[in-house]
Amino acid sequence: MSGTEKETGFTFTIDGVEVTAHAGQTIMEAADEAGVYIPRLCDHEGLRHQGGCRVCTVKAGGRSVAACTQPAAPGQAVENETPHLSKLRRDLVEMLFHEGNHLCPICEASGNCELQAMAYRLEMVEPTKFPYLEPCRALDASHPDIALDTNRCISCGRCIRASQDVDGKGVFGYVGRGIHRRVAVNGENLAHTDAKVTDHAISEEVCPVGCIIRKRVGFVTPIGEREFDKGLIGHEIEEKRHD
Amino acid sequence: MGEPRLIEISPVTRVEGHGKVTIHLNRDNEVDEARLHIVEFRGFERFIRGRLMWEVPVIVQRLCGICPVSHHLAAAKAMDMIAGVDQLPPTAEKMRRLMHYGQVMQSHVLHFFHLAAPDLLFGFGAPAAKRNIFEVLKEQPELGKRAVLMRKFGQEIIEATAGKKVHGTGAIPGGINRNLSIEQRDHFLKTIDEMEAWALDALNLARDYTLEHEDLIAEFGTFPSNYMSLVREDDGALDLYHGNLRAVRSDGGAIFDQLPYPKYHEVLIEDVRSWSYMKFPFIKELGPEAGWYRVGPLARMNTASHIDTPLANKAHQDLKAVTGGSPNNSTLANHWARMIEVLHCVEKIRDLLNDPDLQGTDLVAKGDRRDEGVGVIEAPRGNLIHHYRVDEHDQVTYCNLIVSTTHNNEGMNRAVKDVAVKHLSGKEEITEGMLNHVEVAIRAYDPCLSCATHALGQMPLQVELFDADGTLVDRQAQCM
Numbered sequence: 001m002s003g004t005e006k007e008t009g010f011t012f013t014i015d016g017v018e019v020t021a022h023a024g025q026t027i028m029e030a031a032d033e034a035g036v037y038i039p040r041l042c043d044h045e046g047l048r049h050q051g052g053c054r055v056c057t058v059k060a061g062g063r064s065v066a067a068c069t070q071p072a073a074p075g076q077a078v079e080n081e082t083p084h085l086s087k088l089r090r091d092l093v094e095m096l097f098h099e100g101n102h103l104c105p106i107c108e109a110s111g112n113c114e115l116q117a118m119a120y121r122l123e124m125v126e127p128t129k130f131p132y133l134e135p136c137r138a139l140d141a142s143h144p145d146i147a148l149d150t151n152r153c154i155s156c157g158r159c160i161r162a163s164q165d166v167d168g169k170g171v172f173g174y175v176g177r178g179i180h181r182r183v184a185v186n187g188e189n190l191a192h193t194d195a196k197v198t199d200h201a202i203s204e205e206v207c208p209v210g211c212i213i214r215k216r217v218g219f220v221t222p223i224g225e226r227e228f229d230k231g232l233i234g235h236e237i238e239e240k241r242h243d
Numbered sequence: 244m245g246e247p248r249l250i251e252i253s254p255v256t257r258v259e260g261h262g263k264v265t266i267h268l269n270r271d272n273e274v275d276e277a278r279l280h281i282v283e284f285r286g287f288e289r290f291i292r293g294r295l296m297w298e299v300p301v302i303v304q305r306l307c308g309i310c311p312v313s314h315h316l317a318a319a320k321a322m323d324m325i326a327g328v329d330q331l332p333p334t335a336e337k338m339r340r341l342m343h344y345g346q347v348m349q350s351h352v353l354h355f356f357h358l359a360a361p362d363l364l365f366g367f368g369a370p371a372a373k374r375n376i377f378e379v380l381k382e383q384p385e386l387g388k389r390a391v392l393m394r395k396f397g398q399e400i401i402e403a404t405a406g407k408k409v410h411g412t413g414a415i416p417g418g419i420n421r422n423l424s425i426e427q428r429d430h431f432l433k434t435i436d437e438m439e440a441w442a443l444d445a446l447n448l449a450r451d452y453t454l455e456h457e458d459l460i461a462e463f464g465t466f467p468s469n470y471m472s473l474v475r476e477d478d479g480a481l482d483l484y485h486g487n488l489r490a491v492r493s494d495g496g497a498i499f500d501q502l503p504y505p506k507y508h509e510v511l512i513e514d515v516r517s518w519s520y521m522k523f524p525f526i527k528e529l530g531p532e533a534g535w536y537r538v539g540p541l542a543r544m545n546t547a548s549h550i551d552t553p554l555a556n557k558a559h560q561d562l563k564a565v566t567g568g569s570p571n572n573s574t575l576a577n578h579w580a581r582m583i584e585v586l587h588c589v590e591k592i593r594d595l596l597n598d599p600d601l602q603g604t605d606l607v608a609k610g611d612r613r614d615e616g617v618g619v620i621e622a623p624r625g626n627l628i629h630h631y632r633v634d635e636h637d638q639v640t641y642c643n644l645i646v647s648t649t650h651n652n653e654g655m656n657r658a659v660k661d662v663a664v665k666h667l668s669g670k671e672e673i674t675e676g677m678l679n680h681v682e683v684a685i686r687a688y689d690p691c692l693s694c695a696t697h698a699l700g701q702m703p704l705q706v707e708l709f710d711a712d713g714t715l716v717d718r719q720a721q722c723m
Contacts, residue, residue: 105410106302139293141636147295215637218297220607222413222421223406 010074014038014058015081021072028056028067031080035241037234038080039089039121041096041114041208042156043068048165050157055089055118090122091129098130101137101151102209108218109210111226115154116209117233142191146202147213153183154209163201171195183211245270245671252678255279258358258690264681266663272670277663279655279685281521281648288642296322296633297416303629303644304410307691309353311410312346312401313622316484317629319414320618324505325633326416327610334603335418338404340484341595342413343620345400347483348588350623351540351581352397354689355445356390359578362683363452368676386448389441393585396431396438400592403427418607428596435593439554442586446558449582453575454565462665464574464658464684467493469526469536470545471650473621476501479548481559481587483621489546490526490536495569498526504619507628513645523652524645535653538625539688540580545570550583552590558583574658577687584623622647624689648690658684 009022014036021030026049031038042053051069058067059079067080079085096102096115104110140148155174160183163171171193175184187193195202197214204214223229247270253263267276287306294302300318304311316339323331331339361374364383372378380387398408403423405411413419453460471490475482479489479501488507490498499510513522514531525534536542544563550556562579565571571580595601618629625647632641648655662684666677 105305106298108298108301139295139638141295141638147637213295215295216297216416218295219301219412219415220420223411 010072012072012074012076012078014078019072025072026068027058027060027065027070027072027076027078030072031067032237033240035238036080037237038067039118039234040068041093041118041154042158044158044206044208046166047158047161047206050161053092053154053156055092057085057088059085086122089118090124093118093122094124095130096154097124098132099135100153101134107152107210108213109152111223111229112204112221113210113228114208114233117228120228121232121234140185140189141215142189143193143195143215144191145197145215146190146195147215148185148190149211149213150182150184151211152209153211155181155183156208157183158206158208159183159201159212162203162206163195163199166200169194169199169201171199171201245272247275248272250667250673250678252681255682255685258682258686262685262690264659264685266667266681268667272668274660274664274668277656277660277681278518279652279659281519281652288644291631291642292639294639296325296631296637296639299631299639300414300416301410301412306644306646308409309691310346310350310623312342312405313620313627314629315405315411316343316414317618317620317622317627318631319416320485320620321616321629321631322416322618324616324618325613325631327612328417328608329610330608331418332603332605332608333600334422335606335608336484337595337598337600338419338422339414341423341592341601342401342404343484344588344591344595345397345404347397347623348585348592349394349397349401350689351585351588352390352393352445354623354686355449355578355581355585356386356394358689359686360386360390362679362686363578367680367683368674371675371679374679389445393438393441393445396434397588400431403431415607417609420606422603422606423596423601425602428601431592432596435589435596438589439586439593442582442589443554446579446582446586449579450558450561453573453579456575460573460575463680464661464687465572466657466661467570467572468654468657469493469498469529469534470542470570471526471536471538472543472546472626473504473619474501474547475551479546481543481547481550481555481584483543483584483588485620488619488626491546491570493570493572495545498529504628505617507617507619507645508630511645513649519652521649521652522645524650525653536650537654538647538650539577540584540623540625541571541573541577542625543621544580544583550587552587552594554590555583555587558586574654574684574687577689581689624648624691625650646691648688651688651690655685655688655690658688 009020011018011020014031019030019034028038038056040056042050049068051066054066056067057064060076104116137150160172163169170186172183173186174181176182185193202212248268250266251263254261255264263280265278266274269275287303291302299322300315303318304315306314357376360379365373402408405413469490469492473482473486474489475486488502488504489500492498510527511524512527513524515522525531526536544559550559615632620627627647628645630643631639634640659681662681666680667673
C-alpha cells in the first residue's frame, strides 16, 4: 500500500474488531490484511472476485452481502462469525457435498481440499439434512498429463477465471443453467483443448477440490504434511493477527 | 426317525465380516451337507474400473478395516510393475516392509487374543456370554493388557509408515511417500524388547495349547490338503512381503516352486458355485477335486524352508517336528503358526529399526510404463493376489483380486463339514455350544469375509430349525 493510500484509509469493525481499509478494498481484502478470516471457496488470490459460492456471506448494515465483492465502508459494523452466519455457511457447504460425489477417503485432494477443510472449520459433523443427488459424471482422463473428475466439482469457477484471465486461454467454461449449470471443457474432452499442466488454471492452488488432477502425483505428500494437516483453513490469515 | 433339518448359523461371529453356515441334517440326524456361505457382495473388481492407477492402492485398501495394509501394498506392488519399476529404492522397500510387519503383528494379535482366545481359554462349549475379550480381560488381565499393547505397537508402526493407523497413504507407484524419523525410530526401539518377550510368551501359550490338546486337534478339522504361499527367491525362506510362489502337497512334495507371481494365472483357476459370492480357486494341473489348497500362517509354515529370524526359526522347527517335517494338516495349529509369525514380525521390525536405510531420502523410482501389473503379498490371512490392467489414459480396465479367504474357501468348507459331522451328527438336540465348535473351525482360518469392520456387539448369532418342507419350526437368536 502506498503512502497516499494509507492516508485515505478508514476503519470499520468485524465482529467488534477494528479493521483498517483503504478506498476500493472489499470487506474480505481488508479483513485478510487485518488477520480476520472470512470463509470463502470461489474467491482466490490473484483471480477476479465472483461472489458466487456465498460462503463468505457477512452481515453489513443489516444486509447479507458477499464479503469478496462488497466494498468496505467507513464506520461499518460487519458481522462475520456469528452462530447464524456459521449455520448458513455450513448449510451451503453441506449442499455442495450433496450435489457432487465427494468421497474424501479415496480422494487424492484429501488434506489439501478446501471444501473438506471448510467442512471441518464449520464443524459439519455429518451431512444429514439434504438428499444426495449422486450425479453420474464420467472421469475425463484423455489428456496425457491432466484428468478431470467433475464428480468433485463445486462450480466455483476458479479454473475458468484462471484460464481466461491468467493463462489467456478458454479451457474451461460454464454450460447449462440453474441447477444444471456446471463447469465443462471447451472441446470434446481435455485432450481436445489447449490445456497444459503448466497452466495456472491447472495448478494445485486453483482448483479448491480434487476435480482438476495433475496425473501421477497423487498421494505423494504424506499425511501430516498436507496443507490442512497444519491447521484449519484460514489459519495462515489468522496467524497474521496473532503475530 | 425325525424330520430332515436345516440349521443356519448366521452370521458367524468373531470373524471379520458377515457369513453364515448351513447344516443339513437328514432324518437320522446325520449331517448330509455343511457349508460356509459368504453372503455379501463387495464389487471392488468392477467399480475400480475407470479409476486412475495411482488411486488404486488407496481405494482398494477400503476392502478391509483389519488388514487394509495388505490390499494397499499388493495394489502398490502391481502399480510398481505398471509404472515400470522392478526395483524399489531401499528406503521405499524397507518402509513398506516395516508397514507390513506392523500390520501382520497387529492383525494376528487381534485374532489370537480378541477373537480366538475366548474359545481356547474357556472351552468351545463355554457359555456364549463368557466367550469374549472382556471376560479374557477380567480373568487374565495381564494377558489382556498385553493383547491391547501389542496391537497398539503394530498399529503405531502402521501410522508411522502410512500416516494413519487405518487407511493411510504410504505406498505410491514406484515407492513410498515418507521415511522414518529418528524420533519415531527411537520411540519404537524403547519397547521392542518388551514386544519380543510378550511375543515369545504368546507363542508358548499357543504352542502349549496345541500340544496339550493333541487329541482334540488331531480330530478337529484335520485333513490333508495342498498349501501355497510366497517364499523368498532363491532359498525358499518365509517372506511375507515379496518372493515367488510355492505350492506343496500334503506330503510336502512340490506342485510348483519359485514361480514368479505374475504367472499366477498359469497355475491357478477360480471356480464359481451358485450358493456363495466367494469363488473357489484351485491348482489347474490338479483339477477342482484335488487341486484346492490352503493358505495362511500354517500354510506358510508348511511351505517355507526356514525362517530368517532366529527365534521364529527355532519355533518353526518345533512346529515342524510335531509332524516329522511334513506339512501340518491341523486347522487349529494355525494359532501356533500365527504366533510364530508375530515373533518373526517383531524380530523383523527390530532389524529394520536398526537399519539406517529407513532414514533415506530416495523414496521413488521411475521406469518405463507397462499396461499390466500383478502384486502379490502374504497378508495376515494368507496369500493375496491383485492383478490390474491400465489403459493409455492411466485408467484401470481390468481388476482381479484373489484374497486369502477366497483361497481358503474350500478348506474352510471342509473344516465346517468335518466338525459338523463329528460334533452334530446323531444329536437330537443341537446346543449353542455345539454350533460354536463349527465357528471355532472357521475362526482358526481368521477369515475376512467382507474385508470390512463391523460392530461386534450388534451381530446376533441366529439359529433356525426348518421341517422337511422347509417350514421354520424354531428360531433362537442371541447377541454375541
